[in-house]
Amino acid sequence: MVKGWKDKLENHVNLNEKIFVDMKAKGNAEYDFCCFGVDGNGKLSDDRYMIFYNQKTSPKAEVSEEDIADGVRYTLNLSTIPDFINRLVFTVSIDGNKTMGEMNSLETKVYQSGAKDIEMTLGGNDFSNEKAVIAMEIYRKDVWRIGFVASGFDGGLSALLKYFGGEEVVSEPVQESVVAEPVKVSLEKKMEKAPELISLVKPLVFELKKKNLETTVARVGLVLDISGSMVPRFKNGTVQSIVNKTLPLAVQFDDDGELDFWFYGTTARKMNSVNLKNYTTAVPEDWKHLMLDLGGRNNEPIVMRMVVDEYKDTKIPAYVLFITDGGVNQKREIQNIITEASHLPIFWQFVGVGGKNYGILEKLDTMSGRYVDNAGFFALDDFKKVSNEELYARLLEEFPSWLEKIREKGMI
Structure with a gap:
């Protein structure tokens, strides 16, 4: 069959028997x-009829799902489907940064x-940059009918969910309400690719819910000090731990799940974006060579300018986590950059890791002349030892109030 083909379903199968x-x-x-499973208005009015990897059957098994090679098999009992379910819409979406055109x-x-089987086969040349496809519908129109739609969506599963009137909010699991569990729909599902990071999901989700950041969309950047004084923190795994614990923020906030990444010393370098596939190698094995290349002293302004250039034209907020162990000296230039950037949707969260001499960073809360308060700072004795609950609470402490202010001022 081809895109747009429709017919009465009874012309092909027995409606009173199981259909696959x-x-x-x-x-x-x-x-x-x-x-x-949507109602007459095309809305998911009962989320128990959203059948997917985390909810494989409807309440009375009217629709159920099982895994098969390269996909899934649905079993339909149309004679038992409630009257308010008007349409069964079969979709596929991409989890990650690929597209249907690939x-x-x-x-x-x-x-x-x-x-006789009814079949439709599509290829990448039928689509381009879409992240989701409505492949087929089985629907009521005086009788049960079938239609091959083959319609693409730019967004993924989240976009489909919104299209059908579902709600994606981050919360603790809610009984019999899978749609109200986007930890399952988005974050937890994605983090399954990095099982060693799964323990970070619960404390992060708790903090997102507490601070009403469940549906926030933002770019996330990580800036890491690679000056000579950071050697002990590279050796003891602190730097890799920082990458690990920042990545879930990017997976949650950014549709592409990519963490923008910079190292800086005397000079700075933008590295490859970090994701769930490459995060274990984000800190290079030859970090000592990179440290020598970038120079041994702190030069915050040079990397801050790179960050501003990266995000100055962004249409969505950017959350930048800036890690240093101190030795911050260029007060005037840092202050000027932060002041200038206060007119942009960029939030700077500076974190000190077991160092000293944080300079102007310790005075951000009293810095005057900014359009909005766009930066925060706190220091930790040992990044690796602080609990995940405390870490995410502190990392997200000032971000919500900044978001509120830039929305009030129409900056996003």
């Missing part, structure tokens, strides 16, 4: 399959024992 739908996607991405194939097959 197989969906398979092949390509270089992670694919998430979902069946939305996909090799998407196969959708409807079949039943003793009946």
